[in-house]
Amino acid sequence: MSIPDKEITIYDIAKALNISAATVSRALMDHPSVNINTKAKVQEAAKSMGYRSNQMASNLRKRKSNIIGIIVGNLNSSFMSNVIAGAEKVLSEAGYNLIISQSLDNVSKEINIAQAMYNNRVDGLLVSLAYETENADHFESFVKRGIPLVYFDRVWPHPKCPGIEIDNVKAAYDITEHLITQGCKRIAHITAFKISSVAADRFTGYKKALEDYNIPFNESLVIKTDLTMNAGIDAAHQIMNMEERPDAVFVTNDACAVGCMQETKKFGIRIPQDIAFAGFNNDTEASIIEPNLTTVNYRGDIMGEEAARILIDRINNASAAAQPAKKIMQKSEIIIRDSSVKRK
Amino acid sequence: MSIPDKEITIYDIAKALNISAATVSRALMDHPSVNINTKAKVQEAAKSMGYRSNQMASNLRKRKSNIIGIIVGNLNSSFMSNVIAGAEKVLSEAGYNLIISQSLDNVSKEINIAQAMYNNRVDGLLVSLAYETENADHFESFVKRGIPLVYFDRVWPHPKCPGIEIDNVKAAYDITEHLITQGCKRIAHITAFKISSVAADRFTGYKKALEDYNIPFNESLVIKTDLTMNAGIDAAHQIMNMEERPDAVFVTNDACAVGCMQETKKFGIRIPQDIAFAGFNNDTEASIIEPNLTTVNYRGDIMGEEAARILIDRINNASAAAQPAKKIMQKSEIIIRDSSVKRK
Numbered sequence: 114m115s116i117p118d119k120e121i122t123i124y125d126i127a128k129a130l131n132i133s134a135a136t137v138s139r140a141l142m143d144h145p146s147v148n149i150n151t152k153a154k155v156q157e158a159a160k161s162m163g164y165r166s167n168q169m170a171s172n173l174r175k176r177k178s179n180i181i182g183i184i185v186g187n188l189n190s191s192f193m194s195n196v197i198a199g200a201e202k203v204l205s206e207a208g209y210n211l212i213i214s215q216s217l218d219n220v221s222k223e224i225n226i227a228q229a230m231y232n233n234r235v236d237g238l239l240v241s242l243a244y245e246t247e248n249a250d251h252f253e254s255f256v257k258r259g260i261p262l263v264y265f266d267r268v269w270p271h272p273k274c275p276g277i278e279i280d281n282v283k284a285a286y287d288i289t290e291h292l293i294t295q296g297c298k299r300i301a302h303i304t305a306f307k308i309s310s311v312a313a314d315r316f317t318g319y320k321k322a323l324e325d326y327n328i329p330f331n332e333s334l335v336i337k338t339d340l341t342m343n344a345g346i347d348a349a350h351q352i353m354n355m356e357e358r359p360d361a362v363f364v365t366n367d368a369c370a371v372g373c374m375q376e377t378k379k380f381g382i383r384i385p386q387d388i389a390f391a392g393f394n395n396d397t398e399a400s401i402i403e404p405n406l407t408t409v410n411y412r413g414d415i416m417g418e419e420a421a422r423i424l425i426d427r428i429n430n431a432s433a434a435a436q437p438a439k440k441i442m443q444k445s446e447i448i449i450r451d452s453s454v455k456r457k
Numbered sequence: 458m459s460i461p462d463k464e465i466t467i468y469d470i471a472k473a474l475n476i477s478a479a480t481v482s483r484a485l486m487d488h489p490s491v492n493i494n495t496k497a498k499v500q501e502a503a504k505s506m507g508y509r510s511n512q513m514a515s516n517l518r519k520r521k522s523n524i525i526g527i528i529v530g531n532l533n534s535s536f537m538s539n540v541i542a543g544a545e546k547v548l549s550e551a552g553y554n555l556i557i558s559q560s561l562d563n564v565s566k567e568i569n570i571a572q573a574m575y576n577n578r579v580d581g582l583l584v585s586l587a588y589e590t591e592n593a594d595h596f597e598s599f600v601k602r603g604i605p606l607v608y609f610d611r612v613w614p615h616p617k618c619p620g621i622e623i624d625n626v627k628a629a630y631d632i633t634e635h636l637i638t639q640g641c642k643r644i645a646h647i648t649a650f651k652i653s654s655v656a657a658d659r660f661t662g663y664k665k666a667l668e669d670y671n672i673p674f675n676e677s678l679v680i681k682t683d684l685t686m687n688a689g690i691d692a693a694h695q696i697m698n699m700e701e702r703p704d705a706v707f708v709t710n711d712a713c714a715v716g717c718m719q720e721t722k723k724f725g726i727r728i729p730q731d732i733a734f735a736g737f738n739n740d741t742e743a744s745i746i747e748p749n750l751t752t753v754n755y756r757g758d759i760m761g762e763e764a765a766r767i768l769i770d771r772i773n774n775a776s777a778a779a780q781p782a783k784k785i786m787q788k789s790e791i792i793i794r795d796s797s798v799k800r801k
Contacts, residue, residue, distance in 0.1 A: 163601050165576055180577075188541060188557075189741075194533030198561060210573050213532075213557035217542060229554050232509055233524075257507050342741070371745060397686070401715060401745045 121164040129158055181209045181424065182230040183239040186218040186267065190368075191397045192413040193241075196265065199417025200239060207425050209236070216243040218339075224251040231255065237424045242267040244340060245307045261427035261434055265420040267311050268440075275427075275438040277420050279445040281311055284409045285318025287447050288391045289363055291407070293326045295455040297361035297389055301334040303348050303373065304365045315365045315393065334359055338369060345372025352388075353380050360388060361453070367392035367399045367408055374402055374452070390452040404451030411445040419443070465508040474502055525553045525768065526574040527583040530562040530611065534712075535741045536757040537585075540609065543761025544583060551769050553580070560587040562683075568595040575599065581768045586611040588684060589651045605771035605778055609764040611655045612784075619771075619782040621764050623789040625655055628753045629662025631791050632735045633707055635751070637670045639799040641705035641733055645678040647692050647717065648709045659709045659737065678703055682713060689716025696732075697724050704732060705797070711736035711743045711752055718746055718796070734796040748795030755789040763787070 127134040140147045140155035181204050185193050201211050216223035223243045231254050249269040255262050256273050268276030292300050302319050305312040320330050338344035364370035370392035395410035427434040471478040484491045484499035525548050529537050545555050560567035567587045575598050593613040599606050600617050612620030636644050646663050649656040664674050682688035708714035714736035739754035771778040
């Protein structure tokens, strides 16, 4: 088959059907003045000839791209896959297409992606920050241009950008309290090297629970990592080398917790009897590792839908966009599994 | 801060710096005729004023969007995250942006995504088909318009569309042969409801190995599912209800294998002593489940890079695009873990 060397236009369709271009144009817009049979013929011809409504030109006139960008740290988690499915559902119903990009939790990659999204003139942006991101200056160009931006999960506080997150302080407090009520007194905490707001909030919740139960905070029980599964293996070695080992470990995400559990088990450590474990996110891995991992669960699909709805509202509604941005708290729940239950 | 109500143009920059628009234009294109200090001043002003090179208008003139689309079944696997990272690396170096979409392995969603990508005038498309896709008619519009399309992993044979995949027949043969050499004689196979080319090839490899070792193929040992982790749980119940149970199960993906293993263990089945297990893909879960799962490994990042390179070549090089499309076979390897080793 020969490759058509030019875009099919309404003039080509008009010529093929021997009718006027104006009639073709009206038929394609489903105008009431055009006979129903003619409409059917035009639509049939448009399809078979490979006509595309000139969306780019039309968008240029409207100054709209109908494209929404979403930037996430890493696509590889059931949570993030659910967020994207939720956002996509709401956005496609509203006629938007989604460009997805992953920063691989690297801040310089995140800066490049933000620039590319800006140049592609997205109509709005959904962002969950990379773990190592310490400021949001690279998103200021969107704010300046009045392009709505909504943060989710790993958010940045900004008067113009709403954020949806869970109460990380409370969830971390609750899970630490659960470990304390299981009789744990030396609770280690694995957190990020560069502490993002999410990791900082979880760290705060952990310390607050210790304080409320009169357990002195011990800096030597805090391990800083890049939170990958491999980092969990290294953390396990640090724990094994401690003079006095912890009786519980609260890890700020599941992937790192699972890596750490697998490695401590190789040293003959019994979970939860010797060391109890708790993670965060309820990733698939948490219910595969043995014993299953106690964790914090929150719904990605709901977070994605809600973020998309807020974004569309700010795009379409100037008065909504002019309101000071609110922080939205989504519900989360602790799921207690065998990795932490010392007292049955 | 007030939201600028119109796009910043080179005329605005010219006015602000009190120089000519022609100088601004040349400075932004890094033209040698412009003084280096002026260039710096223009670039600084462009940045602070929020100027964007008019990419959409420029693309319209060139009939290029610089956008590549990628459609995958599901973003939620370490394999697919690696494919995307590999493709993104090659594409961004070549100046393309990537639009990512997931069909959630649903064929009607895949059809809608293909149409949206077509309307957005992607310059090329990378596709891994949904599990349930049984033909590739919805991608014919790209072929007709001469928009290069490269399949990867779950490919569709097409004279105009190259495909990168692994030798699924051979990999499935090898892993079945491994189970046979471990002494297994009743090997069940869990495959897809709607058998895609990938699932069909693996099924073929399984049957071929049985034949070569004089083990009669037994239809009652074939279980058809949608290959999710939950489907693995259901499959486990089917296995438990068989009059004569299998001594091994070869599952066509890891997620379903892991679900099936977890559930059979609840019935007191010992793995691998009572039933050996093997999967496919080497997902993260395969090295978390106990015992660790024997599986087939192949590198997603390499597949993504290679697919992107072939696509760019066909976009830029009319003679490459005119060549009949080849099928490219990527290497894969069996990783033997404890789930299948009966003879040590």
